[in-house]
Amino acid sequence: MRAFAVMVYRQLKRFSRARSRVAGMIINPLIWMIFFGVGWSGVFKDAKIFGGIDYLTYLAPGIFAMTVFNQSFISGVSVIWDREFGFLKEVLVAPASRKETIAGRIIGDSVVATVQGLVILLLTLLLTELRVAGILPALGVGLLLAVAFSSFGVSLATKIQSMEGFQMIMAVLMLPIIFLSGAIYPVSTMPWWMRLLAYINPLTYAVDGARNMLTGVEGIFPLSTDLAVLGFLALAFLGIAMFAFERSTIE
Amino acid sequence: MYAIKVENLVKKFGNFRAVNGISFKVKKGEIFAFLGPNGAGKTTTVHILTTLLKPTEGKAEVAGLDVVREAKEVRKKIGIVFQDPSIDRDLTAYENMLIHGGVYGLSGAKLREKIEGLLKFVELWDFKDKLVKHFSGGMQRRLEIARSLLHEPEVLFLDEPTLGLDPQTRDHVWSYIETMREEHDMTIFLTTHYMEEAEKLADKIAIIDHGKIIAEGSCEKLKRMVGNDVIYIKVENCAECFKGEFIRSCKVLQDGRIRIAVENTAEALPKIFELAKENGVKIIEATYHQPTLNDVFLHLTGREIRDEGGEFFRKAIARARMRR
Numbered sequence A: 001m002r003a004f005a006v007m008v009y010r011q012l013k014r015f016s017r018a019r020s021r022v023a024g025m026i027i028n029p030l031i032w033m034i035f036f037g038v039g040w041s042g043v044f045k046d047a048k049i050f051g052g053i054d055y056l057t058y059l060a061p062g063i064f065a066m067t068v069f070n071q072s073f074i075s076g077v078s079v080i081w082d083r084e085f086g087f088l089k090e091v092l093v094a095p096a097s098r099k100e101t102i103a104g105r106i107i108g109d110s111v112v113a114t115v116q117g118l119v120i121l122l123l124t125l126l127l128t129e130l131r132v133a134g135i136l137p138a139l140g141v142g143l144l145l146a147v148a149f150s151s152f153g154v155s156l157a158t159k160i161q162s163m164e165g166f167q168m169i170m171a172v173l174m175l176p177i178i179f180l181s182g183a184i185y186p187v188s189t190m191p192w193w194m195r196l197l198a199y200i201n202p203l204t205y206a207v208d209g210a211r212n213m214l215t216g217v218e219g220i221f222p223l224s225t226d227l228a229v230l231g232f233l234a235l236a237f238l239g240i241a242m243f244a245f246e247r248s249t250i251e
Numbered sequence B: 001m002y003a004i005k006v007e008n009l010v011k012k013f014g015n016f017r018a019v020n021g022i023s024f025k026v027k028k029g030e031i032f033a034f035l036g037p038n039g040a041g042k043t044t045t046v047h048i049l050t051t052l053l054k055p056t057e058g059k060a061e062v063a064g065l066d067v068v069r070e071a072k073e074v075r076k077k078i079g080i081v082f083q084d085p086s087i088d089r090d091l092t093a094y095e096n097m098l099i100h101g102g103v104y105g106l107s108g109a110k111l112r113e114k115i116e117g118l119l120k121f122v123e124l125w126d127f128k129d130k131l132v133k134h135f136s137g138g139m140q141r142r143l144e145i146a147r148s149l150l151h152e153p154e155v156l157f158l159d160e161p162t163l164g165l166d167p168q169t170r171d172h173v174w175s176y177i178e179t180m181r182e183e184h185d186m187t188i189f190l191t192t193h194y195m196e197e198a199e200k201l202a203d204k205i206a207i208i209d210h211g212k213i214i215a216e217g218s219c220e221k222l223k224r225m226v227g228n229d230v231i232y233i234k235v236e237n238c239a240e241c242f243k244g245e246f247i248r249s250c251k252v253l254q255d256g257r258i259r260i261a262v263e264n265t266a267e268a269l270p271k272i273f274e275l276a277k278e279n280g281v282k283i284i285e286a287t288y289h290q291p292t293l294n295d296v297f298l299h300l301t302g303r304e305i306r307d308e309g310g311e312f313f314r315k316a317i318a319r320a321r322m323r324r
Helices: A002-017 A019-043 A055-077 A079-084 A087-092 A098-124 A132-159 A163-179 A192-199 A202-215 A223-246 B042-049 B071-077 B093-103 B108-121 B137-149 B167-184 B195-201 B219-225 B265-278 B293-301 B310-322
Strands: B002-013 B016-027 B031-035 B057-062 B078-081 B155-159 B187-192 B204-209 B212-217 B229-235 B247-252 B258-262 B283-289
Touching: A002 A098, A002 B093, A019 A055, A019 A098, A055 A079, A055 A098, A055 A132, A055 A163, A055 A202, A079 A087, A079 A132, A087 A098, A087 B093, A098 A132, A098 A223, A132 A202, A132 A223, A202 A223, B002 B042, B002 B187, B016 B042, B016 B187, B016 B204, B016 B212, B031 B042, B031 B195, B042 B057, B042 B155, B042 B187, B071 B078, B078 B137, B093 B108, B093 B137, B108 B137, B137 B155, B137 B167, B167 B187, B167 B195, B187 B195, B195 B293, B204 B219, B204 B293, B212 B219, B212 B293, B219 B293, B229 B265, B258 B265, B265 B283
Parallel strands: B031 B187, B031 B204, B078 B155, B155 B187
Antiparallel strands: B002 B016, B002 B057, B204 B212, B229 B258, B229 B283, B247 B258
């Protein structure tokens, strides 16, 4: 367990040090909230499709989930950096269990991503009418989401050989996952083929669950379904990442 | 007892044979240097011996354990300083040591004690709470050396330990390496493309080029391959050739100096002085030229070991850019 604890410590410590990086990561979702959100909320002033709440409040849980997703996925994939520039070799050459080490890293990164989500939630409290009581449970959803996508990122990273591949993945995967999650517009008004993609998108369940907890709006799925799907995916992806990392080489 | 035993090791990347059938043995407590130009297969060999790469063919044992079948056991016995920096730039020197210790299962007061001892050894204790990203290249390298010693490895691998360092820091690192060997009886496997480094530190040198070992032995033995030491002497009176069974050839040069080729300057020089005394010849000046390892490499390959520092800096710059 020592290697696991040490890796969690490493990720948290690195996060606490990189202040400018943290600020940069928070600015992006805030820009979405303020410029995109406030802009459209004027258009949607009388709209009924958001379950009886204003658009900004509807959007806030989506932006929260988007932030956690972005951070956790990128930190997972950034294992490539570690391979290119050292630290991965350092871990691979150590006698510690690789599964344990990478699990520690994933959990550490997930906590970091969830904390960033929390910062966004607290800032958006000023603009919206979120339920304060929903914040804590929503963080639980955020953590499951982060574990799932951080693990997914690690698994991808063990398969990608180059930086170009990394850029590709980011371009091809990240935006569609966000657009197809119901974070910025409802899944219910999508055409059937988009809705199909949304249903197989893990982010959809996080947005749905967090929105239900934070705004009280009835979700697409029951809360228990959201949590079950997320919990299952988090565990499954974590397992896959641990096995993929165990077998990874520096070739 | 051998610390490293390698037989017919081959590593192919696609069709390219990075390591092409090498064999060698390193005795316990020895400093063994792999000398060769960039791309000769040095790092690939280190990666195989440290269980990071699997060999395509052949066999390698480290600390008596097979690097493929007993990889996990091997990992407990080895330490490594990689060619590229592998420390956490966003953490302090102390935190880097703490994390490394944790990954190797160390903890508590014992770990803290060791960290203090080692950071003092590499003269970084005063900077223990500074972020590594503010360290100079030499300080980072010293920290990596300290880190690699934390779990008391039996065999230490140093991949180009002084690449890109200034001469003063290089001297520092060399003295650490010598101290480590003396105090801990550690076996050290070192790769380098600096002749002076191999010459200064290594008990035994293997010259590697294009994935093959082209010569192996002590520094003196290798130098003897290229031939003779040459002694030039200037005498006061009649310039005449010396005769003796240790003299391979002798010639009076146009400027009056005498050129004497011998097998070993250290042994021959006193003999020459004795001969001169016997014959009543007064020597005013004596100089000599000994072949260098560069001469050896030149002799074997027709090329020189070039100093290719450029790649290191390109990588360093690329890293700085990507790390945001």
